[in-house]
Amino acid sequence: MKHILFKLCIIGGLLVTGVGFSQNALQDELMLKSGESFPNNSWRSKFKDNPDDPDYLATKTYGEPSGNYGVYLPASGTSPYSKSMTSIYGGAGCIYRNSPSGFYDLQLQLPDGHEIHGFRYYFYDSSAASSTAYLYTVDNSGIFSSELTIVSTGDTGYGSVYAGLPTTTLVDNYNYTYSIRFYSGETGGNQEICGVRLFMDSTP
Secondary structure, X not given: OHHHHHHHHHHHXXXXXXHHXXXXXXXXXXXXXXXXXXXXXXXXXXXXXXXXOOOOOOOOOOOOOOOEEEEEEEHHHOEEOOOOOOEEEEEOOEEEEOOOOOEEEEEEOOOOOOEEEEEEEEEEEOOOOOOEEEEEEEEOOOOEEEEEEEEOOOOOEEEEEEEEEEEEEEOOXXXXXXXXXXXXXXXXXXXXXXXXXXXXXXXX
């Protein structure tokens, strides 16, 4: 019982923290007035969808006949892996590391029975070092499994990389928790982690 309560407290703390950071990430959008567009630092103006990409969605709506949809999750909603790790908000949902090490976790709340096909990692990188995004699961016994890893291309400015899972994952919230973990290989604004977009299927 103690173990269950402890796990619930951790999850609850992550959710509250994530909500607070996500509100900050939306500040740019909420400050807009009628007729204004997003500023140049918006991820929307930096990351253009390519119709040839496997995760491209033509209608951008949840109700596509195919059942495919995307879920964008900004890195500003993350929680640091330990209290010694800190980050600075760089705008448009991006963060950058300002502590000696930089792991940041984002708890996922996904609908049961939907399928994860893969995800796209969004980043800013003007450094020779790389940043990384991981999709991982933890089962009820606490076993950690890395499902997919994507590494930034390095020294290319704003960019994104998509990768599909070797085998699609069916969401099972009763037996597993799902998270995205980000790692930044450098301190400072030369390398920012901006977020991921999950490529999902509601009718697997």
